[in-house]
């Protein structure tokens with residue numbers, strides 16, 4: 001059996017965010033609750049051996065909630081992984097606990113020394129107001145956003161807006177627009193994330209890119225109608241990534257599972273999925289501006305767009321080749337499955 005990635009379910013169902021498309025909520029909980037479960041370490045080692053025998057070079061520490069809410073357990077997983085020497089170890093996170101200091105700098109440093117190579121940060125947009133309405137709609141904005149000097153005044157009326165209301169993007173014109181790159185302008189905007197009720201993404205990038213721990217950063221962006229839904233929006237996202245030395249960007253159109261556990265999430269996805277003409281527009285942009293680096297298993301394609309890496313991906317695909325598994329998924333109770341959305345895809 002050929003295996004691409006060993007995915008590890010860390011943490012619990014708990015998450016600070018409330019994404020309306022939460023794939024974790026739409027797929028079976030498989031005995032997970034909001035409480036941190038004990039880990040079956042015997043079976044964990046067996047899962048590692050199985051993944052290596054299938055040729056997996058990548059481990060992804062992920063969760064049915066948010067893994068960094070339980071940083072000690074992330075450390076434990078990395079310690080257990082050490083002897084297996086997987087070349088690439090990634091962690092998927094919304095980054096909130098890291099930038100808010102609930103994950104300490106000592107813990108980040110330890111993760112780096114234990115071999116964590118890549119921190120993949122979930123977003124839906126380069127703009128904090130858009131991320132706020134998806135991830136933290138329950139969190140009040142601290143204040144009206146103060147736009148940086150690079151941004152033209154007039155983009156905010158100076159009043160705090162209720163959660164979920166979009167703040168207009170700064171309209172750039174005059175000398176500021178001529179002298180400041182698009183990426184720098186979007187970075188200035190993102191650094192005001194806390195005012196918009198979200199996190200300061202550039203601050204998070206800096207925390208992860210200190211000279212003593214230069215993690216590789218990937219922005220994993222869910223593409224949905226009204227968010228990154230066109231070639232023009234993707235171009236801005238890539239400019240934002242490049243300005244922040246974010247090495248990789250993955251764009252994944254929001255997907256509903258074959259059978260949804262959570263009707264609310266299922267309905268949101270049914271309404272806001274990327275429409276065929278929007279996806280076609282993104283592909284057109286990539287055909288014009290990108291060069292294919294390599295096709296990936298399961299239909300994803302990696303591009304170079306003006307020097308910026310982009311993976312146009314998909315999630316929750318079925319494994320169609322009888323002997324190929326995209327993701328071997330380890331659950332803390334010791335079960336190993338091959339599909340997030342099929343509780344019956346059990347190997348042991």
Ligand code: SF4
Nearest residue numbers: 015017018019022065
């Ligand atoms: S950050 Fe992830 S786990 Fe948390 S609500 Fe959003 S999709 Fe679900």
